[in-house]
Amino acid sequence: xxxxxxxxxxxxxxxxxxxxxxxxxxxxxxxxxxxxxxxxxxxxxxxxxxxxxxxxxxxxxxxxxxxxxxxxxxxxxxxxxxxxxxxxxxxxxxxxxxxxxxxxxxxxxxxxxxxxxxxxxxxxxxxxxxxxxxxxxxxxxxxxxxxxxxxxxxxxxxxxxxxxxxxxxxxxxxxxxxxxxxxxxxxxxxxxxxxxxxxxxxxxxxxxxxxxx
Amino acid sequence: xxxxxxxxxxxxxxxxxxxxxxxxxxxxxxxxxxxxxxxxxxxxxxxxxxxxxxxxxxxxxxxxxxxxxxxxxxxxxxxxxxxxxxxxxxxxxxxxxxxxxxxxxxxxxxxxxxxxxxxxxxxxxxxxxxxxxxxxxxxxxxxxxxxxxxxxxxxxxxxxxxxxxxxxxxxxxxxxxxxxxxxxxxxxxxxxxxxxxxxxxxxxxxxxxxxxxxxxxxxxxxxxxxxxxxxxxxxxxxxxxxxxxxxxxxxxxxxxxxxxxxxxxxxxxxxx
Numbered sequence: 001x002x003x004x005x006x007x008x009x010x011x012x013x014x015x016x017x018x019x020x021x022x023x024x025x026x027x028x029x030x031x032x033x034x035x036x037x038x039x040x041x042x043x044x045x046x047x048x049x050x051x052x053x054x055x056x057x058x059x060x061x062x063x064x065x066x067x068x069x070x071x072x073x074x075x076x077x078x079x080x081x082x083x084x085x086x087x088x089x090x091x092x093x094x095x096x097x098x099x100x101x102x103x104x105x106x107x108x109x110x111x112x113x114x115x116x117x118x119x120x121x122x123x124x125x126x127x128x129x130x131x132x133x134x135x136x137x138x139x140x141x142x143x144x145x146x147x148x149x150x151x152x153x154x155x156x157x158x159x160x161x162x163x164x165x166x167x168x169x170x171x172x173x174x175x176x177x178x179x180x181x182x183x184x185x186x187x188x189x190x191x192x193x194x195x196x197x198x199x200x201x202x203x204x205x206x207x208x209x210x211x212x213x
Numbered sequence: 214x215x216x217x218x219x220x221x222x223x224x225x226x227x228x229x230x231x232x233x234x235x236x237x238x239x240x241x242x243x244x245x246x247x248x249x250x251x252x253x254x255x256x257x258x259x260x261x262x263x264x265x266x267x268x269x270x271x272x273x274x275x276x277x278x279x280x281x282x283x284x285x286x287x288x289x290x291x292x293x294x295x296x297x298x299x300x301x302x303x304x305x306x307x308x309x310x311x312x313x314x315x316x317x318x319x320x321x322x323x324x325x326x327x328x329x330x331x332x333x334x335x336x337x338x339x340x341x342x343x344x345x346x347x348x349x350x351x352x353x354x355x356x357x358x359x360x361x362x363x364x365x366x367x368x369x370x371x372x373x374x375x376x377x378x379x380x381x382x383x384x385x386x387x388x389x390x391x392x393x394x395x396x397x398x399x400x401x402x403x404x405x406x407x408x409x410x411x412x413x414x415x416x417x418x419x420x421x422x423x424x425x426x427x428x429x430x431x432x433x434x435x436x437x438x439x440x441x442x443x444x445x446x447x448x449x450x451x452x453x454x455x456x457x458x459x460x461x462x463x464x465x466x467x468x469x470x471x472x473x474x475x476x477x478x479x480x481x482x483x484x485x
Contacts, residue, residue: 037408075348075357076283112354138311147280147313173283173348173357199453201433205348205355206281209311 036144038198042153042161043143047104047133050120055102055133062157063098064189066091066182068167069141069207070103070132071113071149072122075173076204080150081126084176086167087150091130094186101130106141108210113149138209148204154185154195162189165200238358241268244345246362247380248328252369253295253339256332259375261297261364262384263287263324263345272317273347275305277427277462279315280437282355283348287324290342294334298327303390304463304475307423307442310352314437316425323387330368340365392463392475399464399476403483405454409435412450412460412480419446421467426450428461428479458482 036043042065046056057065068087071077080086091101107114113122119132135141144153144164154163163185168177181200188195247262265285267273274282289297302324305316328341346359369375400415412434416422423442426434434440435451442448450460461479468474 074355110353142312171283173346199455201431203283204281205350206310206313206315208353209313211311 036153036161036164038161038164040161041159042155043140045135045140045143047135047140049131049133050116050123051131053131055131057155057159060100061159063100064094064157064186065153065155066094066099066101066186067144067153067155068101068103069146069149069151070105070119071107071205071208072105072118072126073113074149074205077113077149079172079174079176080167081122081128083174085127086176086180088127088129090180090183090186093183094190097186097190099186099190103128103130103132104135104140104146105132106135106138106146107208108138109136111208112205114208136210138207141207141209146202146207148202149207150204151202151207152182154182154189156189162195163198164202165197166202169200171203238347238349238356239360240358241271241349241356242266242273242347242358242360244347244360244362246341246343246364247383248364248366248378249381249384250366250375251378252367252375253328253330253334254369254375255330255334258327258329260384260388261289261326261328261341262380262387263300263326263343263362264321264380264383265318265324265345265347266321267319267349269320271349271351272306272308272315272319273322273349274315274317275425276300276302277316277425277430278348279308279317280313280433282315282317282350283357285317285324285345285347287326288344288346289326290344292339292341294331295339295341296329296331298329301325301327301388301391303387304392304465305425307425309438312438314441315350323383325384325387325391334368336368336370338365338367390475392477394476395478396464396466396474396476399478401460401478401480403480406451408454410452410454410456410483412452412483413447414450414464414478414480415447416464416466417446418468419466420469420471421445422448423465423467424448424450424462424478425465426460426462429456429458432456432458434460 044057150167152167156162169179170177185195243266245264249260273285276284308315342363396416398417402413421444459482464476464478466474
């Protein structure tokens, strides 16, 4: 119950910010942008994977958590799951170092790449070996301000957000970048260092959110 | 032009034979390469046009796609003696779906490419081939697509008056619609805004503003779905405090009578 209240509060702040802007654009900074901020506690979530198991951020306290916003029919997700095995290889590489990798699909029912069946098939087709969580209401996606698939987040053992943004530095639909921002962030976090590039601009398809209630 | 149209048609046929399921995005956009004139003149500049027609309900993207999407890209394979300038983009439209703002085009759009012929370009004919790639999206999903395009042009030898092609009018209209210089009275001011940094753009007398950011390319303004457009003469953009560079983009200015003009605008870096 604590969880749903927190997410609800986030949505209310976003709505307030929009309202303030319409009436008085100049005063808008009093309502800070509702988004997950680097160096602060990452928003809590409780989501169910394709096998019906519940995953919360809280349960992974003590481990480093990578969140990957996911839509199997988005060409940019296909780039990193089919044309290249960027995600699978990275998840495997860091698995033994107590890094938990979770994919989250915030697509609403009926939208591209959404739903239990489509994601089960994607797990088989892509050979994904980590949980895919469904977030059909989009509440978790909105709490993190996830805008693209993929959109990546790295959370440290204390639940603090340490990286958010793109998986790598090539925004093309096919080419893979030279620098993998998530690998760089994981190396820094695991090594007790500051993340050199803590925020980048994510790229990909828009998250196919449900219409705002 | 007939030759160019023919070679384009051949490319499409050849391409469709190899199409896989995920290449449906090819068919949602019709692309061809056109030219202002049927010829080029050694030592002179003319204009090529990438003419795109997007199926109803779908859109493709501007050079900055916004929160999501992918820029439409144009690659030209130019024979020796020809040089192309940067693509000139018409002002985009803004699409906002469930809090995500993106910038692009619905329907027909013409991208312009300046083409310069070397003074010693040999007489005869030249074929310019190219590749246009896009991501085409509707609110429910996105598909990648692309097309091979080509145009064949004569190399004119004499000073004969240029004969415009069927695309000349379209090109002239696209040129008129390119963003203009900054609007009169534009004011840009930075200030601290809590843990962020705010940039106010103001055009006195405007009834509404929409901003399409271009510089920087690697840092996007925050909350563009709510902040990127406003009624009235003032727009306030929000950047992370860590961004300390200049800002540039296209500003759409709506006047009280409903007329909209588009302008290239730039704000210098904030003073620390």
